[in-house]
Amino acid sequence: MYEKEIISWFKSNKRDLPWRKTDAWGVLVSEFMLQQTPVTRVLPVYTEWIKRWPTAESLAKAKPAEVITAWGRLGYPRRALRLHECAKVITSQYKGRIPREEAELRALPGIGEYTAAAMVAFAFNDRSLVLDINIRRLFARLYDGVETPKASATRAEKSRYEELIPKNEAHVWAAATMELGALICTSQTPKCGICPVAKDCTWRSLDYPKSDIVKRRQTWHGTDRQCRGAIVQALRENQVLKKSEIAQLWDVPSQLEKALLTLLDDGLIEARGKSSYSLPRN
């Protein structure tokens, strides 16, 4: 239902990640490194790794000590050894060609349910259930109206994702939903204000932002400067807020009024309609 908005958002907002323009081996290496590890930490190690071992065969010839060292400080170093084993099996049993079948992928060391599905989608552009934490969180909020998905994917989640996969370009759908979860529908302080499907989001319709503001309100006290910062931050997340909504940010009405006036004077916010405010529209 929201396919179009999400895909179009993705096309203009996606990050330029090296594993989005590489071969199956490049995708496999990235998926190993990205297991429980943020993109920003993977990037530099990934680049060096591919430069050094551009194919499964080349990594298969390496010594375990080299592999561990090259893994650097990514964490979970057992992943490096499993990737090494994986490369050896691919070399010996598959002549260096990475299998396309999910069952064969699953049988390789270090490849579980998610990574097998990710390979099918990202390396081979076939349909699969790429239910990583980002996509699961996005769908939990968008459809189920809850902040956080269950510990493991339910049958309902799987069948819903299955239904949404487009006929072709399965990998684009997977990447787009994942990117939206990673950049906008984040675990903490999601950027609902710039989310392309905010108006359709069940969680948001259940008044998520209010609960978030109430949460923060307990930690915000004191100075005029802090009050100004709180308002700007809230506007960054929501684009437009009514004055009554901004009032929930701050306990001291006089301070709030003063902060609003000085922010308007400084051009850091602008009035939008009768009693609403937004960030300046360049």
Added chain:
DNA sequence: AATTCGGGGGT
């Protein structure tokens, strides 16, 4: 279904 396995950035 729970637990174990890491490091590092964000808040």
Added chain:
DNA sequence: ACCCCAGAATT
């Protein structure tokens, strides 16, 4: 200080 991250394997 606490949370979180394109999970997998073991118990």
